[in-house]
Amino acid sequence: MTAAVCNDLVLSFIHEKVPQEPPLPDAVFAHTPYIPWALTVSEYLMLASFTCMLALTVIHRHRWIILRRIAVIGSLLYFGRCLTMLVTQVPIADPNYYCSPRLSGADYTLTNIVLRAMRIVSGAGLMINGKHTLCGDYIYSGHTIVLVTSCLFITEYSPRRWKSLHFFSIMVSAAGVVLLLISRAHYTIDVIISYWISTRVFWTYHTLAAFPSLRNVSSHYNHLSKFYWYRLFLFMEGNLHRPVPRRFDWPFRRMRFGTHLLAICKTNLS
Structure with a gap:
């Protein structure tokens, strides 16, 4: 949540710094049609994928471990996005996208920047809520972060035999990314960088x-320990020493009792 709020604060800060120039050359833009409403469909697919991931997490036996990992990985990705958005601004990819008027003079204050960011936060940073009218959040794609990580968590923590769910999740994420590009909501490089960083x-x-x-931090050959988030990882995963098993149960006692009672009845009948 903190990382998401920071993203909106950075976006509100850089809104006035976005170059007012034509879109940059893009290979995908040059060979695909421009479909403005595709962004709406992409966001609904993103919400569906994210909801599916949360539903799977809730019924997982080790739900708190997975929720913790979702929070940590999501935070790392979105804090990284704060940095890239802050250092580099590119022209708007969709020339028809409405951008709010820029603050200037006495209106360009910290208070107005924060209030403008909070308005985006209240709409979850989505265009479909009608509150995302700031421009400049390109490198790298936040929509792709959600689409890719949701798919990765679904395939990682669901049984291997649930191939239909895995296929559906991959197709939804891929379709969401394609729609993102043909709507001109992001440049292709935004999506590529987002996919690369999210998966890694x-x-x-x-x-x-x-x-x-x-x-083993003391080993000179363990170069993975040089990641800036390695100490955070050790803190979060200090009590776990093996992969999380793919097991499920109901999160509430009454549901678990009903499932147990049904199993007893089936045993007695047999």
Whole structure:
């Protein structure tokens, strides 16, 4: 949550700094049609994928471990996005996208910047809520972060035999990214960087979690310990020394009791 708020604060700060020039050359833009409403569909697909990930987490036996990992990995990715947004601003990719008037003179105050950011926070940073009218949040794509990490968590913590769910999740994420590009909501480079960083952080974090031998900070050959978030990882995963098993149960006692009672009845009938 803190990382998401920081993203909106940075966006509010850089809104006035976005170059007022034509869009940059983009290979995908040059060979695909421009469909403005595709961004709306992309955001609904993103919400569906994120909801599916949360639902899977809630019914997982080790739900608190997964929720903790979602929070840590999401925070790392969004704090990194704060930095890239702050240092580099590119022209608006969609020339028809409405951008709020820029603050100037006496209106350009810290209070107005923060209030403007809070308005975006209240709309969860989504265009479909009608509150995201600031421009400049390009490098790298936040939509792609959610689409990719949701897919990765679903495939990582659901049973291997749930191939239909895995296929559906991959297709939803891929479609969301494609729609993001043809709506001109992001440049292709934004999506590529976002995919690259999201998958590397996810895979590195889970590899470290699965192999306790990689937690040896004193080893000069363990270059993974040089990640800036390595100490945070050790703090968060200090009590875990093996992969999280793919097991499920209901989160509430009444649901668990009903499931147990049903199992007893089936046993007695047989």
